[in-house]
Amino acid sequence: DDRHATETDRNAAPAAGTAGYTRNDQYTDETADRHDTAARADLDDNEVIRHEERLHVGKERQETGRARLRKYVVTEHETVDVPVQREEVRVERIPLDGTEVTGGTIGEDTVEVTLHEERAVVAKETVGVEKIELEKDTVRDTERVDAEVRKEQVEIETDTDRRDRI
Incomplete structure (x- = not known):
């Protein structure tokens, strides 16, 4: 039976992928080989070390994109109604009955009146x-991480078990 031969072969090399843990948190087969060879020297002929892989899950921060604010200028037309006033000239004639004393003389004369008006003035303010x-x-x-890990299992078989199977 091949399984029995593997368990009793003390000089067999460790299984590939049986990794050791190094300082930089990386598993390497070379580290595992050194570790298993040193550990095998400490074992008696009737002992075996069972190994299994453990998951070491960490996190890393990475850039996923950028967000930016950008100002730009648009022009809108705005209409505002502004009430304004202006003065206009109106000629008014008032008849006299001859009793008013004017003391005037006949001759040329000029009368001047200043007229005013309001105009809308536009000023802009930035606020x-x-x-x-x-x-x-x-x-x-929470992010779910799925990974496969390997374990070594140990079966014990004796000569009695082998006879019972025949």
Whole structure:
């Protein structure tokens, strides 16, 4: 039976992939070979060491994208109604009955009146109306990691068991 021969062969090399743990958290077959060879020297002929792989799951931070704020200018047409006033000339004639004393003389005369009007004046002022910031929120989530790990199993077979199977 091949299984029995493998278990009793003390000089066999360790299985490939039986990895040791190194300082930089990387598993290597070379480290495992050195480890198993040194451990085998400490074993008696009736002992075997069973190995299994363990998952060491960590996290790394990586850039996933960028967000940016960009201001740009658009022009909109705005119409505002402004009430304005202006003065106009109106000639008014008032008849006199001859009793008013004017003491005047006949001759040329000029009367001048200054007219006024309001005009809409446009002035522009730049004012801040809103503050916009980019904030980052950390969202907590759980990510499921599936990986296969190997284990060594040990079976014990005796000559009595072998006879019972025949």
